[in-house]
Amino acid sequence: MRRVVITGAGTINALAQDVPGTLAAFREGRCGIGPLEFRDVDRLSIRIGAQVRGWDPEAHFNRQEIALYDRFTQFALHAAREAVAQSGLSFRDDRLAYRAGVVMGTAAGGMTTWDENYRTVFEEGKNRVHPFVVPKLMNNAAASHISMTFGMMGPSFSVSTACASSNHAMGLAFHIVRAGAADAMLTGGSEAMLCFGGIKAWEGLRVMSRxxxxxxxxxxxxxxxxxxxxxxxxxxxxxxxARGAEILAEVVGFAMTSDAGDIVMPSKQGAARAMAGALRDAGLPRDAVGYINAHGTGTTANDKTESAAVAEVFGQHADALMISSTKSMHGHLIGGTGAVELLACIMALRDGVIAPTVGYREADPECALDVVPNEAREAEVDVVLSNAFAFGGLNAVLALRRA
Known part of the structure; x- marks a missing residue:
């Protein structure tokens, strides 16, 4: 099996619209959560979120493109441009184009387009919608537009597994390159659910903080x-x-498991099997891991279950582990969250800086781990894990090693 490395990264999120700005925010422990700003927010009981501020589509896309791109596709293309630019790759060479593809994760796809067009039909009483509504809202829109933009003609598709979508996408991209089906893949996740309908639906679950x-x-x-x-x-x-590329990190393992239990409640056993499986796939002992970027949603059920799973997998070594949740800063991006969190893993490996869990105020005996509270920490680590555990009992864990 072939080795797989990361040679480019790009992002846009509530902390910054690029990777350097995001990493600076991680180091500073800056929080991007604030009051939501969109139509009818006053009708919601949840009025905070980690919103991308100051995004101007017209600065990045022409009018025809904006007509085709939902907000989640715009975000994906913006991040992809940064990643490709850093990598130095050109996919216009047919030899690479046929050996390169895209795997993207998203839970909802074009949620803003859904929201706007429901209003058009039911609130404004119109009987027609734009002819491109379907290609704009479909979950594979971001993956397809990335492949078309860069001319990538290998395996390209999208993955939708709720909060584990981007970890599943990146894990599958890892498998594709490792198995020899492609030489390069663009992969990650994108989500834009911060609209009236998106928040209203989540309110019903009663898992949101005010x-x-x-x-x-x-x-x-x-x-x-x-x-x-x-x-x-x-x-x-x-x-x-061979082309002298800068290597940001090496992807060395991936595992995915299913709880086969409850549609919303997490399982310690499922999470533990995913972490142990990623280490087994990487051929690494548990004491090689220095840092885990936790799923860490801030819900009572997830955090204590994840803590118990870490303790089960790592035993006494759990006391030496650093584990943090960057969702405390950039929010929970649902299908895109694992991708943004992978940036914190790369920062830990390359820069020796562990992103903090901000907002931490009081120790919980059921979460008795070193959660790097409130302030970033300098520490040298060689191996990290990135956890993602989704509704539906779907778990996906990536293992990375310092290049």
């Missing part, structure tokens, strides 16, 4: 939604080395 995201803190009271995207270039190691 005042902030405090993962692992005893006074936590729910998750906070975010929006944005992150995209990476996964490349075969020898291919990257």
């Amino acid at each position: 005042d902030g995201c405090r993962p692992f803190s005893a006074d936590r009271n729910g998750m906070v939604q975010g929006e944005g995207a992150a995209v990476f270039v996964f490349e075969e190691y020898e291919h990257a080395r």
Whole structure:
């Protein structure tokens, strides 16, 4: 099996509209959560979120493109441009174009387009919608537009597994390159659910916080939604080395499991099997791991279940692990969240800086881990895990190693 490395990264999220700005925010422990700003927000009981501020589509796309691109596709393309630029790859060479593809994760796809067109029909009473509504809202729109923009003609598709979507997408991209079916893949996730319908639907679950995201803190009271995207270039190691590419990190393992239990309640066993499986796939012992980017949603159920799973997998080594949730800063991007969180994993490996869990106020005996509270920490780590555990009992864990 071939080795897989990351040679490019791009993002847009509530903290920044690029990777350097996002990493600076991680180091500073900056929080991007604030009051939501969109139509009819006063009708919602949840009025906070990690919204992308100051986004101007016209600065990045022409009028024809804007007519085709939902907000989640715009975010994905913006992040993909940054990732490809950093990688230095050109997919216009037919030899690479046929050996390159896209796997993107999203839970809802074009939620803003859904929301706007329901209003058009039911609130404004119109009987017609734009002819491109379907290609604009479909879940594979972002993956398809990325492949068309860069001329990538290999395996391209989207994955929708709720909050694990982007980890599943990146894991599958890893498998595709490792197995020899492609030499390079653009992969990650994108989500833009911060609209009236998106928040209203989540309100019904009663898992949302009205005042902030405090993962692992005893006074936590729910998750906070975010929006944005992150995209990476996964490349075969020898291919990257031959062209002198800068290697950000190596992807060494991936595992996915199903709880086969409850549609919303997490399972310690399912999460533990996914973490252990990623280590087994990487051929690494548990004590090689120095940092875990947690799923860490800030809900009572997730955080104590994830803590118990970490303790089960790592045993005594759990006391030496650093584990943090960057959702406390950029919010929960649902299908795009694992992709943005992978940036914190790369920062830990490359820069020796562990992103903090901000908003932490009070220790919880059921979350007795080193959660790097409130301030970033300098620490040298060689191996990290990135956890994603979704509604439906779907778990996906990636293992990365320092290049």
